[in-house]
Amino acid sequence: MQDYLKLPLNFDQFFNRNKLSTCSLKDSIARNLHLLITSSLGENKQDVEYGAQFWDNDYDIHMSNDRRREIVLQALKTQIGKYEKRLTNVAVDVSVKQAEMRNSSGRQLRRKIEITISALIVRSKEPFRFQTGFFIGPLTFD
Secondary structure (H helix, E strand, O other): OOOEEOOOOOHHHHHOOOOOOEEOHHHHHHHHHHHHHHOEOOOOOOOOOOOEHHHHHOOOOOOOHHHHHHHHHHHHHHHHHHHOOOEEEEEEEEEEEEEEEEEOOEEEEEEEEEEEEEEEEOOOOOEEEEEEEEEOOOOEOO
């Protein structure tokens, strides 16, 4: 089994000549998908095309949930195809809904995006599944 570097990198370990933290292939893919989804275009200075275009519209209160779903779906399909070559037969499912968010000041109704990515790992042909959900405008995890 091959280990993959675990992000974010802890450079203190490196400079102290300790082994850097590693993770499995599935964890590496999941971490990359999470980073791809939660990064906006231009945020990665090494590759300004890395990230998700839908963050340009996260505060747009006039956009319908169906339109937002389509934007997120298309953006993710494109970006996963470009930045996660370890997956094949990728299927992306997105739902956008109003949901109650609890915080220190009580409860409020916010727009929530739920994403499920199903695929096969190229190397082993084993199934892979990734799920995440978050509130937008601004980004908040529940």
